[in-house]
Amino acid sequence: MKNRVKITRVMLNMTQGELARQVGVTRQTIGLVEKGEYNPTLQLCVAIAEALNKTLDDLFWEVGKE
Amino acid sequence: MKNRVKITRVMLNMTQGELARQVGVTRQTIGLVEKGEYNPTLQLCVAIAEALNKTLDDLFWEVGKE
DNA sequence: AAATGATGTAATGTATAAATTACATTTGTA
């Protein structure tokens, strides 16, 4: 599941640890999600999107799919 | 995880079984997702969105959150 | 009334998301 979490987080000058804290998961989980080798739950995706001031589509929807 | 899967599916005159088949999960899983008592994975959300010709935001993003 | 299709839901098993612990590597900075 490729996504745009990492680039968005970095552009906000936020560390993985900080995002993890806001989202309520571990830093490792954020790392795995960013790596894209993971299939996160909807709840986690929503929490990440809120923390980064983005929507689900912004971060997880493949452009050109709609 | 409340969502707009059921209303969208019904408007397309699609049965749970038909959606399940297209998505590659069981009818029960679709039922549970529609019921909203489930926390589906991103992969499943994307597959459902594609099958219903919608995006993640259309089905799973709470309006007024962005 | 009986049969068929769609849906709701419950019990149990399996696969995997996420936590936890831990350590190595990278990057910036004093």
Place this chain on the structure above:
DNA sequence: TACAAATGTAATTTATACATTACATCATTT
């Protein structure tokens, strides 16, 4: 160069998404 903060990643455990089987209810059709 030495130190610290951030990151990558691996092993193990725990919680839960999803499959499977099964049965009941409701609407439609014959």
